[in-house]
Amino acid sequence: MKKIALVIAVAIASLSSAQAQNAPVSGKPLHFVVGTGLTFGGDKLATAKYTNGGKINVRAGGMVAFVGGIDYRINQQFSVQSTVGFHFDQADANNGNVNFRRYPIELLGYFHPTDKFRFGGGVRYVAGPKLSGSGYGSGIGTDFDNTVGAVVEGEYFFSQNVGLKLRFVKEEYKDSESYMYRGSLRNDKVKGDHVGIFGNFYF
Template identity: 35%
Template sequence: MSRSFFSLVLMCLAALWSLGAQAEEPKAEGGFSARPLVTAGYTSGGDTLVEVEFENGDKDKLKAGGAFLLGFGVEFVSADGELAVQLTANYHFDSINAENGEATFERYPIELVFFDQGEKHRYGAGFTVHLSPTAQVKADGGRRDSLNFDPAVGFLFEYNYLVGKGLWLGLRYTLIDYDTPGSFNSVTVDGNHFGLMAHFRF
């Protein structure tokens, strides 16, 4: 993980602490309360970045929309419980490992999602900014080749169902493209994907 990402995470934590302290004060007057949040998901979709063929003939693909997402942040909930806002810092990655090499794709999404919610169901939409999207391929005995993309901005739509007191499970669709640096020879990769999501608030 890059130093810039860790710096951004620290800035987010400082901002979340400040916002959380401010959010608790006006709760009685119809403001927002703040609760810590961890999030996880499994996603699939997007263009194929790398296709790997194993020695037994099987094949696997590394796609721009996969696969595992882990993150943390804060959820702000209105006093009437009808509106929630999530701000999270995440790590989104996929990998293929074989005896003769490996391939990975990783990025660091910062997400802001607004939810209109009831007692058990909620519907959300928001923004995601993917920092340092990087695909890497390393063949057995060879050097590691990297394909770097510019930071990308996307949109997401999500439905959640409440299980118990603090666990939201749901479905997400994200719209995002990744562009390689350069104005003339830039390559655009489709990273649109569906996801199964889980959000646990403490």
């Protein structure tokens, strides 16, 4: 998991340095967008302990996300974006794993005070949130209810092709049924609130 996070962090940094290499796209209002990012936060769902004494937490707001969708520039000052994504946090070991995955669908609106920066927000519908495990994590698992959250974010454009986003998401998950975690029965709500940094490419 740490290796994945490092690779994505390097990829985001590479996007930031690529502004001189990316020729601006045409002035068309509709663009496709793909992106990836790191997120941090949310309640702890499970803890994986390794034989060397190390441990890692799987959180409701972590940790890696991939998105794709469309971006539409309404006029000089306003735009909208809609994306579908895959968002997950995971702890892996030779004897098993624990992961929390979900599929967010977002609809966002933005105001552009300058050509280089926009800010805005919108709604986020999260489908199929699921905590599961195998091997040492086989006793961990639940299906959470689909949920709706709120997004606030700002985006800086290094060019018309490359943007860097900082965002905050507020959301909450409720487990569909009671589930066992390390011998204890859980039936509660968990907060998935998180902050994130994303690199996006527009084409």
